Amino acid sequence: MEQNGFFPPHEGVKLVELAQFLGAELGDFAHADVIIRSVSPIARAREGDICYILSRRNRDELLSCEASAVICDKALAELVPPHIPVVISSNPHAAFAMAGGYLYPAALKPVTFSSGETEIAQSAIIDPTARLEKGVIVEPMAIIGPGAEIGEGTRIGAQSIIGPNVKIGRNGSIATGVSILCALIGNGVIIHNGVRIGQDGFGYAPGPRGMIKIVQIGRVIIQDNVEIGANTTIDRGAMDDTVIGEGTKIDNQVQVGHNVRIGRHCAIVSQVGLAGSTIVGDGVQIGGQVGLKGHITIGDGVQIAAKSGVMTDLPAGGRYGGIPARPLNEYLKEVAQLMVKSGARGKKGGKND
Template identity: 65%
Template sequence: MEQNWFFPPHEGIRLGDLASQIGAELSDAAVAGQTVHAVAPVYRAKPGDVSYMLSRKSRDELKSCHASAIICDKTIASVVPSHIPVLLTSKPHTAFALAGALLHGEAMRPSYNTSERGIAPGAFVDPTARLEPGVEVEPSAVIGAGAEIGSGTRIAAGALIGPNVRIGRDCTISAGASILSALVGNSVIIHPGARIGQDGFGYAPGPSGGMIKIVQVGRVIIQDNVEIGANTTIDRGTMDDTVIGEGTKIDNLVQIGHNVRIGRYCGIVSQVGIAGSARIGDGVMIGGGAGVNGHISIGNGAQIAAMSGVASDVPAGERYGGIPARPMRDFLRDVAEMAMRASERQKKKGGKDE
C-alpha cells in the first residue's frame, strides 16, 4: 500500500515504552530503545511497523515481514523469525488494539473536516443553546433551541442537534448525523448519517381500514462510551425511553426500534434489526443481519449468530442461531441432518439417471 496521508505515522514510541503501555513483555531488552511509528499487517510490515499474530496460520506471511515487532502469544512466538522482536502477551488482540490507539490516535474517532476550530461562521447555533467552552461546531451544522453540549465535543459539518437535546463531554457527532429527543452521555461517537431520536414505527387500525399514527413521546438515552455506526437509526420511545447502555458498540446500518433497551458492553453488527420493546442484556453479541422480534428478552452474555431470526426469549449465556433461532447445538444438528438428507436425495436421483 502506498503511503497513507489520511493516517500518517506517529513521530515514534520506544518499543520498551510501548510494551509497558500495552501490557506486553519485550522478548529482547536490547531493542527497547528502538522506535515504532505505525501498525501494519504481517505480510507487508516494514521497519518501524508493529504487527500482530493470532495463530500459526499466518506463518507464511512472515517470509515478507520486516516489522520492528510482532505482538503474539508465547505459544506461537517460536514461529517468528529470530531477527524480529516479539511483544509477548496472553491477549494479543487487545494489546494490538491498544498499540493502534497509541500510534494512530487521530483514527480513533472521525477526524476534523475543516481547519477551523471553535464555532464556524457557517454554523447555526440558536441563541438559547448552551455550549461549554471547547465545543467545536463545523460549517452547516445546526444546534437547536435549548440544546446543551459539553466541552470537548465536536459537531461535524451538516449535523443537526435538535431542540433541548443534551450531549455530554468529549463526544463526536459526525457529518450529516441528526439527534432529536435524546440525552447523550460522555465520550460517545456517532458516525456519519446516523439518525437518533426520530419517531418510531407505531400505528393503530383506522376506522376505514387505514392506519392511524400512534404518538411517540419518549426519548433516546445513550450512556457513556457508546459508539454508533454510520446510517444506523435509533427510534425514540413511544411513552418510555429507548436506552443504549454504557460501552455498547453498534455497527453501521442497524435499526433499533422504539422502547428497546440494550444493556452495557454489547456488540451489535451491521444490518441487525431489533423490533420495539425488546430487552437486550449486558454483554450480548448479535451477528450481522440478525433480526430480533419485539417484546422479547435476550439474557446477559448471550450470543446470536449472524442471519438468525430471534422469535422468542434467549436465556443468559446461551448461543443461538438459525431461523427461528434455537440453541446452537440444535441448529448445527439440524443443518447436518438437512445436508445428509440432501446428499441422500442426490444419490437416489443419480441412481435413477443411470
C-alpha cells in the same frame, strides 16, 4: 503499512514505551529502542510496523515477515524468528487494537472537516439559548437548536442537526450529516455519518378507517462511550425511553426500534433490526442481519449467529442461530444433516430423464 495520505504515520515510539502502554512485556530488552511507527497485518508488515499473531497457523507468514515487532502470547513467542522483536501479551488482539489507537489517535473518531480545536464555523446556526461549554467545535452548516447543551471538547460535524433541548456530554464526536432529536447523550460518544437518533418510533393502532398514529413521546438515552455506525437509526420511545448502555458498539445500518433497551458493552453488527420493546442484556453479541421480534428479552452474554431470526426470549450465556433461533449446536447439526441428505439424494437420483 503502506501510507495512503489520509492517516500520516506516527513520528515513532520506542518499543519499550509502546509495550508499557499496552500493559505487555518485551521478549528481549535488547530490542527496547526499536522504533515503531505504524500497525499492519502480518502479510504486509514492513520496517517500522508492528503486527500480531493469534495461532500457529501464522508460522509460514512469520518466515517472510519484515515487521519491526510482533505481538503474541507467551506460548507463540517461539514461532517468531529471532531477528524480530516480540511483545508478549495475554490478549494480543486487544493489544494490537490499542497500539493502533496510540499510533493513529485521529483515526479513533470520524474524519473532521475543520482543522481548528476551538472554533465555531461562520456558517453554523446556533440558537442563542443553546449552551456550549468551552472547547466545543461546530463545523460548517451545522444547526444547534434552542435549549441544547453540548459538553466541553465535543465536535459537531458539518451539516449535522442537534434538536431542541438535546443534551450531549463531553469529549464526544458527532460526524457529518447526523440528526439528533429528543435525546440525552453521555460522555465520549462517537456517532458516525448519517446517523438518525430520536425520530418517531413506528407505532400505529388499527382503526375502522385505517391506521391511527400512536404518539411517540419518549426519549433516546445513550450512555457513556457508545459508538454508533453510519446510517444507523435509533427511534425514540413511545411512552418510555429507548436506551443504549455504556460502552456498547453498534455497526452501520442498524435499526433500533422504540423502547428498545440495550445493555452495556454489547456488539451489534450491521443490518440488525431490533423491534420495539426488545430488551438486550449486557455483553451480548449479535451477528449481521439478525432480526429480533419485539417484546422479548435477550439474556446477558448471549451470542447470536448472523442471519438468525429471534422469536422468543433467549437465556443468558447461550449461543444461538437459525430461523427461528435455537441453540447453535442444534442448528449446526440440522444444517449438517440437511447437507448430507441433499448430497445423498443427488447421488442416488442421477440425471433427470
